[in-house]
Amino acid sequence: MEGFITDWLNLALRWFHVIAAIAWIGESFYFVALDNSLKPPTDANQRKRGVFGELWHVHGGGFYNMQKYTVAPPEMPDDLHWSKWPSYTTWMSGFSLFFVLYLLSPTTYLIDTNVLDMGPVVAVAAALGFLAAGWIVYDSLCRVLGTNDRVLGVCVGIYVVIAAYLACHIFSGRAAYLIMGAMLATIMSANVFFVIIPGQRKMVAAMLKGETPNPIYGKRGKQRSVHNTYFTLPVVFAMLSNHYAMTYTNKYNWVVLLFIMLAGALIRQFFVMRHRGQVLWYLPLGGVALMFGALAWTLPKPVAPEAQAANAPKVTVADIAPVLQQRCVQCHSAHPTLMGSAPAGVLLDTPDEISQNAQRIYQQAVTLKAMPLGNVTHITDDERKKIAAWFEGGAAK
Template sequence: MIEVILLIAWLIIFSVIIAFTYKLHHSIKDLRAEGNDKKADSIQTSQNWFYALIVVASLAGIGILYLFLKDTIYESHFFEWLNLTVRLIHITFGIAWIGASFYFVFLENALNRTEGVRDEIAGNLWAVHGGGFYYVEKYKLAPQKIPKHLHWFKYEAYFTWLSGFCLLAIVYYFNASSYLIDPEVLDILPSTAIAISVISLIVGWVLYDQICKRLSDNKVAFTLAITVLVFLFAWFYAQVFSGRAAYIHFGAFLGTLMAANVFFVIIPGQKRMVAAAKKGQLPNPEDAKAAFLRSYTNNYFTLPVLFVMISNHFPSTFGNAYQWLVLIGITLGTAGVKHYLNVREKGELSVWVMPISVIILFGMAFMTAPTPPKYENCQEMVSFTEVQTVINNRCTVCHSSNPTDAVWKVAPNGVKYDTAEQIYNLRDKIFQRTVVSKNMPFNNNQTGMTQQERDMINCWINQGALK
């Protein structure tokens, strides 16, 4: 009964919020048409709060829906589609945000700063794209008159972070025992792990922000301090969480720095610059300087973050014995590639950055290469029937047409071992995951595959995988 009451209350509240937001939108539009920009700007602030309320109300609606479906056969299906939806939102806004970062840093690097540039202009650029010609100018500080329509690049960052944090909660917080915690790394309670997760993001931002404020005038010291901070958090997460969770948290850490840069520094500074320009005053150059620094560091974080977003598909990285070192190496290598691209866009040549970055990345590939398991203790021939029995007992809990696992209600990645043919066709994958990397069975070997069983699979493969 309580769920029904909550649902009705939510529908009423959500409808009211939508109606007010719609009304405010049209009021702002009418005021701007009348030339009353001051009042329109005032109402715009209220509209932004209503947008925030829509997000909060949507989350509340999802929570109420979960109450309806909890402990039913639809609960796992609900989480699967929630995961899919939020992941799609996260990727969509992430593409928009990172794309904007790439474009504006390219724009900054490629500006013509010498030929036919007016005094108030920092540079300009001609471009052709999609069948059209474009001409862009950058002002040194601000134009004498702020245009009526000014586009702000901020919501891409906000919604990327919000959707990313929601995804972190859906996948890792709601399934902390399975995904977040590895008792062999650190045996802690789910609540403790979640608290460490949240607090680490806050502490990371505070430390990073202080580095930016105190060392920004010293390029070498600033770069070294940021590098040490990033490496420290990569190591820290590997000492606390499971391999997958450590990598994802490192990405969440970088993403938090990037989004907080936008929310706490870039946008407030730009608002002050716009306000000063509207009053006919000269904007504070320090606001522009701080925004530029944060925007540029965001740009260097993009490729490491993109790697983290796809890393869960590659267990040789997060499943490595030195996973934190692999993460540091790939972060350093991808950031180096981004630096090379930035320098190249300026028309400069840095002959050492790209080769060193590529060498580092190749080094990580070599470091994560599997060590061939020893082909010993195989005194007797292992039959396929024996291997199939092991797979049925240890793997089909998840990898089946009808999984019995509490979390996985659909076979992960569509991999199924229901038939002899399926097992035989995927023998190489089974060998890699159970014998070489030993990161299966999932969830810290939840089905209890023994070393003897792994040795049996190893012997079967090395004896020719006879069927």
């Protein structure tokens, strides 16, 4: 029953998280596109009122005129939209999901003793510390180097490389990818909470007092917003990565992660520049090249089946069924004991089900060694070799 409740909680939180993320990313992408598409106003009166740029839209049968002021409008409107709640709900729902799936089961999801042998409490503390340190280091870089966008961008990029390396050498590969995404997402939401919104509040407060707002708050907010837009696609990949073990189980998984994250940033840059009227095809092509590079890096090396001894019996389903019964059906069963339901609907209760999933079993247990998760059922190398011999020998029934 506990696993069943956890699965439903997982479903509800994941659904809510995806909905909130769509709202936040959509709003963020729109404002970045708007900011990069603005044209100087042609009306002299608009320029006198402090309008920096404007953009006309036609959508849904109506015309819209979006305007941006150099600092602020002459008078504060009665109804002012604050772009914050999509960010906050995305982070809160994401952290709740991370708590339910990873922090409550650190032995299964966070720890890989082949990477770093640590206890559950240490693993949970390390994961939370990683998120907190991510923001602290990033924010410190922005405060120290914020006057030079180019230098700051390079330093933030170097920091992401270091963080990816550390994460993949502390946590299991699956957890490392997710924690890297969560770290960047924490930075993004913290930018909104600690910098962008407070700066906007100070600008509004100054206007209500009849004072001219300090433009530094707008500049800082825009700088953090630009960083957020480049983090977005890498974060989306990290959130999806747990479905693709060939990436995070690689020996150099941190390199694979960086390849794909950089590909996402380049593709995002293409659209940013396109909104400015520059079509730079080398950006998405570079992103695609990096994805192919990641594919080539993770491509499994073909392994020739070992020749069986002349009198060695052929390995059949009956031979590996006890291994799967002892190591795998705790999750992959019609009535699992470690989870509420079988992941991906893969059942291994009967010989027919085992044969139907032969390729998956070989891929996950032998080639990638991604299963069992965290090796909680302690499958041995000899048992993996037996599965390999069965599959490479034709997956005999």
